[in-house]
Each structure stands twice: as structure tokens, then as C-alpha cells.
Amino acid sequence: MPSPLYADRPAQPPEPGTVDALISQTRRLRGDVDAVRRDAVLDEDDPKNRWQRALCDLAVHQLDDLGAHLGQLKAGVPDEFVLSAGADLAEVEAGAEDDIEAASDPGAAYAGAAPARTGSLLSRVGSAEWNLLNDEVSWSDELYQIFGRNPESGPMSLDELPSMVFAEDQSVLQAMVTDCLIDGKPIDGEFRVVRTDGRVRTLHMMGEPVLDSDGCTASMWAVLRDVSELRRSERAVRESRDSLQRSRHIERTERRVAVELQEAVLPPWRGSLSFAHGGPGAPLDVAGHYLPAATTGLIGGDWYDALALPDGDALLTVGDLTGHGVSATSSMAMLLGALRGMAVAGIRPGALMGHLNQLLETSVQPALGSAVCCRYEPASQTLTWAQAGHPAPLLFRDGTGRALKRPDGVLLGATTGAAYEEAAVRLLPGDLLVLHTDGLTRRGGLDETGTQRLLDLAPRLTGARDAQDCVRSVVEEFGEAPREDDACVMVVRVGH
Template sequence: MDGRAEQADWGEALRRTIRRLREEHSGRSPELPPGVPPIVPDAALDPDLARPPDQDLHRLLDAVPQASLLAEPVRDGDGAVLDLAVVVVNDAALRHPHHPEQHFRQTADGHGVSLREAYPGLWTDRFADAVEDVLRTGHAARGLPVRWDGAGPDGSARSRRERLTVHRLGRRLLLLWTDDRTEEVARAAQRIARVGWAEWSLRDGRLDVSPGLAVLLGRPADTTTLSLEQMLARVTETARPELHRALDRLLTTGADIDVLTELYGIGFPRRVRLVAEVVRDEDGPIEGLRAVLQDVTELYESQRRLREQQEETERQARRADAEHIVVQRLQDALQPRSATLDGLGVSSAVAYRPAEGRVGGDWFKMRQLPDGRALLAVGDARGHGLDAVALMSMLRHALAGLAFTGALVESLGGWLNRIACDESDESTATAIVSRYYPDRDLLRWICAGHPPPVLLRDGRATLLASEVGPPFGVLPTVTYRAAETHVRRGDVVLLYTDGLIERRDQDIDVRLDALCAAVEAHAAEPALQDLVDAVVRDMSGPLSEDDATLLAFSFNH
């Protein structure tokens, strides 16, 4: 993108604001106070003028907070620099725990001390070249990486990485040390936190950038300056209008901004948080701005994915609630909570305890048949929700129709098993299917993987022995064998689903004993419905996870 294209991307209001501020500053260019001479390059100075009195040198360097020293080049016959002779060392250097104070204390002011001897490892080819370049051009060498190897105060070997800045003062050199770890930590912090900073000068239009920001913009890490146009050209087309308005507001009002924008950098556009403030001297005019930028792409994407997950969870919850309502209504329609057997001398009662938040596949069927007999059945379709209710409905209605054939319960069980097997591999159900013969006081029944019935007789509850076959839907060809129980006047037979007795913390035999105990405890209840309600209450608890149905028949014939 050329300069004209970049300029075209600027917001017009932002450009006008910058022009206005520059015009205002052009009328405020400071003049040199009277009597102050202009700056003269070191190369134009007489060498003797560059040597103020020694006392002044001490005071000057002691005012510098960094470890620093003044040194004079030691040259060979050809003029090449062989070493640096220390002229003055400041207090900061003498107090520095890693600087060789003992060398500088040997002679007054350290004058004549060899820098190569005082700082082993300092004089590398790179450092020597930098010294020659500074002496020749007068341009400072900044941030030279150096390594100091020596002994610490306790005599132990020490090694320290630092950075050195070298300035020319006449024919001498001023050396200033900075701890290399400070810059390394700053670079590491920018890299780890994906953050960078920039400072823009209104006067010259230069934008100073940190290594972290340079990398974020897809530039080499050693990039130190850009133009504002180059910086804004990295902003994506969709994000530019809002950022231009924010920058214009910043330069117009001086109020800090905190915006989310997008930058072209490495790979796909990055989401970046930009916080900026104006630069000014107290209440003076705006001189520029400084900004901190943080790459929040991963954070933004994480938040977006979290929002999507939350929305999906809410959608699933709404669907589950809607499904639960539909299933509950369907189950209520298919599963009446009461039934009567008129004319057969049989009273019945039923109690149902739903599982919390779920609808299961419990079902029962009581029907007086045309031949004067009765169909008494209870079952539990595998699973929960619509699939369980669908299987429950299919088996229940199939049994209602098949029972009219007058076939024995063994045949009814085989037919129901075939229906479940033909439905799907997951369509399984347990059941007790019985037929009551009032003329013989006989109850014939089959058990398809279901808990055994309970007989309450003379106040004592016992489990009825049965021929247990596999649940419906497990094996396509199964022969079920019927058990027979002769009932007496006053007997109560209880059929139930496994949700009434199963608990994670107790064995099934213990729970069956508890069921019989609960039935006996409430055997004297005046009404059959009171009995089943009390038993369900006793058998329910905080660990009840499945729905439960209890069906009771009292024989009064």
C-alpha cells in the first residue's frame, strides 16, 4: 500500500484535528534564550575545551544515577584503539556490587586504570568496533550487550549481563551501564502478555514503538519508529472509522480512550485493546499521545466460545424443558393414575413418584376382559424421555390388544418380547404380566426381568417366587414360564417398578426386605390407597434417582 492509499484511509475529521494542532504548535516554536550558544558538535571542539576541571568531572558524573565512567582512548602507533584508560568513576559505579571497585581504589580517581583489566570479558570485537565508530562519527552507541565476569564481594565467581551506552565527549568516552535484565524482563513481559506501547509526537509525526508492538504489527522486533499513517494502515477496514473517531476525540478533548479494534499483523487480523492518553506538560498544549496495545484475540475468542456455549446450554435447557412438558403430558395421557375392576371383587390403588427433572418409562395396565377375567400388569421401559415414553406406550397398547385374544400370559410375554426386539437394539423393558381368574381365585403371571411381586396376607408381607425370564427386547426367541398364586379373601398383591427399591448405597436384597417391612408397617391402613401412598413415602429418599410406580390389588371375592 503506497502513501497515497494509506493517506486515503485516514478519517477526515482526524486529519483536520492533527493539522490544526500542528498549526497551533508552529506558532509556539521556542526560541533560544539570549546568551545561550547553539550546540556545537564534539568534532568542532578544541580538545582542551572538552576537559573541564577534574572537580567538575566528579560532580557531573556523580549526578548521574547510573554506573558510569569517563575514559580516554589508548592508541597504538597506527592510531588504533587498544584500550580505554579510566579518568573518572562516579559513585554509582563504585557502589555497584558487581563493578570492580578494588581496581579503581588503587590509584587516585582510577586514572590510568585499564578498562580491559578492570572488566574482564568486556573488550570484545563488537565493543572495540563500537568504540572506533563512536570516536569517528560522534554518534552514540546505545544498548551494547556486554557480559562482565569476575569475583563477587565474597570471592565467588560472578557473571552478569548488562547493556552499555557509549557517548563521545571531545576526545574521551562516557560509558553508562544499564542492567540488561530490565530490558529483557520488559521484552518478555510484552511477549508473554502480548502487549506493546507507542508514543507519537505531534511536532515531527514520528511514532516510537516498542518491540512488542512491532511484532504485533508484523514488523521486525527491532523496528523502533513508524509514521502514524503506517500505523493506521494496519487497522482493518471495518475497524478504522471507530478508531479514527476515538483518536479524534482524544486529540480534541484530551480525555483518555479505551477501545477495541482490529489490526493486520501476523496471520489473521488480531483483536486489540487500545488504551491511549495525550502527552502534554501539565496544562500546556497537547504534544502527542501515548498508547498501550494488547492482543486480546485469544481472550476474545474464548469469551465468544463461552458465550456460544452458554447460549447452546440455554437452548438445550429450553428444549429439555419443552420436551419434559410434552413427555409429561404424553405420559399423563397414556398412563392413568387410577383404574377400577368392577364386578370382579378386586379393589385397586396406584401411586406414582416421578424422578426429579426426568420422565421415565413406568407403565401399568388394568383391564377387565370379555371372558370375565382381568389383566394386571406393570412395566418399566428402558431410559427416560421421549424414547422411553414411546416404548412404554407401544408395549402398553400392544398388551391391551393382545389380551383380548384370550391367550395365556406366557404367549403374551413372547409377543411383547418380539415387538420390543423388532423396534430397535435399545428398546428393552421389564414387566410383570398377570391374568386373574376370579372363578378359581388364581393369579397366573410371568416375570420379564422385573422385581418380584409382594403378597400381603394376614399382616405379613412376602416376596412371591417366580420364573424370571429376560427383559423384553433382549433376545428375539424367549419362552416365558408362568407362576401361579392362589389368593384368598383379604390378600393384597403389590406390583412395582425398580425405581421404588433401587438405591446406589444399598444392596437390592436389603431394599426388598425394606419394602416388605414398609408394607407390613402400614398393613392396617383403612384404605388401600393409604397403604400404597405410605409405602411410597417410606421407600423414597434423597438418593431416589428413578421414577417409581406401586400398584396394589386387594382381593375381596
């Protein structure tokens, strides 16, 4: 946990050279500790020297780990190891604070007293020696704290020790002790113990046999360290990393499915689409484009569509559903399929909006949506349209642009039994319609400025060669700007 000295100081990124200086300091400190460790080997029979050497060994291991961590910090954090949120680290720190087992009184831990909150290494490291010749056992005060054992109960023999070891780990302890006593191998391993208070702790034990003059094992000494908080921290980081990797995999998969679904539903044409009606009236030149959101990698529920109807009319529509990802694109596919079917059946825009509203109300995946639906009759050059909480189409004529007056209509899925009014406007040869979703022009919850920017494109749009050139102009103006949401734009040009 952070030192209290720095609790009121915000974390800052290391300045250039700081990590290199820390690495140099760590190397120097490791050399100093290693020198102390070599001096401690002079008298193997002195328990104090063995204890000192064991602590030095532990300190060297920790400094090696610190050097490795600083090297990783200098190299930079790998992308796959970045934590998705601060909550995991908070849990680690909270768990570590709860797990510190230190008290000035060796019996405080077993007695249920609150442990002193300190990060001292000595508070989590204890030593023991088991003499095989006289069956004497000696424990340090710290070891009683680690096991939560009353010092008045005395130390535990090697035969009694497994009674506190986690059942699955008893074989691990037995193997280490056997290798030490029979084969003279050093001890270095971990096992879990169940303290007298019922808490499970993870201990790391290091030690070796002490030989007599005949080379036989006379005793076994060991240093035991409570590494529970360290292992919990490592596990939390590992689980956080795995969770992040799973989340990224799910996100990539969801995006791929959403893109494929969107591409399967939206109009297959690219570039301009000409509606040749075969009867009286000017044909239409149509082009559309989808712009993804800049703030999210997920595909939304925006759509644009142009469809030639059986009676010679043309269906023109754009819309937007709330949400992102597969749920939004699947709802969009359902809504757009219903819209096309009702338009082919001859249902007028106002009634069509009412049916879409009812469809969203009864959908398994509730959502809100905005839409504009237009039906163009080439014989009379009349555009009849209705809207549901959606920006009005923009009409460009003779080098200027204006927004059509919107008929009444609430958001799809917002209320039961909503009625949608219709409006009609006669289009002239050369007229240009721009239909778009609000994600194109909205910034900070407002779209007045964006709509005006779109209207200011009138000279470029009316002077363009075709609808596709108009779309390119719109994308050049709005495509690079950060957007809170994805967007669609569709341009309809009335031929001569």
C-alpha cells in the same frame, strides 16, 4: 491462570471475612495507584510520565474490575451464571496460556520463537507516539511484540497501521484517530489486528492528542494492550452461560412434555379402582402410585396399569424401560398401548411378553425393559402371570408376605425370539398383591434389603382399609428415601 505457587494446593472456599479483607486491600491499593497517577500528570511533555500515567490508568481500571468481581463473590454467584462443567474453564485457561505474548527479546515474537510464559502486564502493553510535525514515530519494544513485527522494520505510521487491522475494524481505528487529531478527543477503543504470523489479536488502545502552544495537535500518543485472552475468557464464560441457559430451558421443556405424556398414558384413576365383574368371583380393589427419582429431574419409563378386559378378566401390569425423558416416556406409551391391545385381543401373558420383546427389537428407539403381566380370572380366582427380568409380585396373606416364584423370562429387547413361561396362583378373598418396579427397592444395585422392608410391612398392609391405604403405607416407607431411578407401585386387593 493460577499462580504456580498454588498449583499443588487444592482450591478451597474462602473463609468468612476473607473476601471483605480482599475488598479492603483492593481499595487501599487503588488509592495508592491513584496517587501515583496524579503525580505523573505534573509533566505532560515527558513521555516517561505519560507512559507511567497510562499504566496507572490501566491499573486503576483493572482494580475497579477486581473490586466489582470481589463484590459479586461476596454477594454470591447467581444460579443462571453457574457453569455446567469444568471443561469450559479448562479451555479458557489453555487458550490464555497459548495467547501470552512475552519474550525477553523484542524480535522473538515475529521470528516465530516460543513466547515466554508470563503473566506480566508489561509483556502485553506497548506505547506509541506519532509526531505530526516531523512525521517521526516511536514504538516501545513491547509494541513490536504485540504486533509480531520485526523491530528492524521500524514503527508503522498512522497511514500504514490500518494495513494490519482486521478489515471489519478499520473504520473503528479510523474514527478514533480522526476524533483525536481533528477534535482533540481522547482515544479509548478496541480493534483486531492480523499479526505478521497470521494470528488475529484484539487490542485495546488508549491515548490522547498532545497540543502545541497554539492549541493545535502536534502529536498523538497511545498505549495499546493485548486483551485477546481477556476477551476470549469473557466470550467463553458468556457462551457457557448461554449454553447453560439453553440446556436448562430444554430440560424444563423436556420434563414438561414427558410429564404430560406420562399423565396421558398412565391410568386416569386416582385412589382405589374397583373391578365389579358382574359374574362369579370376588372383585378387585386396585391402587397405584408413581414415585419420581430423587437423583434426576427427568421422568423415566416406568408404568403401572389395571384394565378390565371384555371377557370379564382383569389385566394387571407394571414395567420399566431404560432411559429418561421424552424418549423413554414415548417408548413406554408405545409399549403400554401394544400391551393393552394384545390383552384385549385375548393374548395370554407369556405370548404377550414375546410380542413385546419383538416390538422393542424392531423399535426405532432401541431400549431394554422389564415387565410383569398378570391376568386375573375372577371365576376361578386364578392369577396367571409372566415376567421379563422383573421383580416377582409379592403375595400377602394372613399377616405375612412372600414373593411368588418367578417363571423364566429375560429382559424385553435383550434377545431375539425369547420365550416366556407362565405361572399361576389361586388368590383367596382378602389376599393382597404388591407389584412394583425395581426402582422402589433397589439401592446400590441390590434390592434384597428393600424387598425385605416391603415384606415387613405385612401387618400394616393386611390390616389396611383398602388398596389406597396400602399404597400410602408403601410411599411413607420408601417415598422419602433417595432413589437411583423412578419407581411404580401397584396394590391389588381381592375382595370378599
